[in-house]
Amino acid sequence: MRLLNRTITRIYDASLRPHGLTATQLNLLASIQNLEPAQAGEIARLLSMEISTLSRNAHLMERAGWLTIEPAEHGNGRLLRLTKEGASKIDEAIPAWRQAQEETKALLGNKGASLIRELVDGIWAERLRVG
DSSP: OHHHHHHHHHHHHHHHGGGTOOHHHHHHHHHHHHHSSEEHHHHHHHTTOOHHHHHHHHHHHHHTTSEEEEEOSSTTOEEEEEOHHHHHHHHHHHHHHHHHHHHHHHHHHHHHHHHHHHHHHHHHHHHHHHO
């Protein structure tokens, strides 16, 4: 599984590199866009990401002007909001992401890609149900 993860991550990162993004960053931006305003802890939970990894990436993307980090109304959490530049960065990267999807599908074959998609859909459904 780790080899598969690293192989697929390399495909996506290589496709997104010309846009100044990693697969992790695009995933974060898209998740923030879908949940906005997004609580950092909720994004980390949904993406199975350590909060320190999310925080490090969020600060890099804030410096790039793609999102803002604001204190939550209660507690010590943070709210993440996409900026216009962040939304534009997503739009700019979508063709590269689609290319990586096609390359990954070619690597895995139709059956392998379908099986992985089925597994991922099940994981997402469980995370959203428990959430």
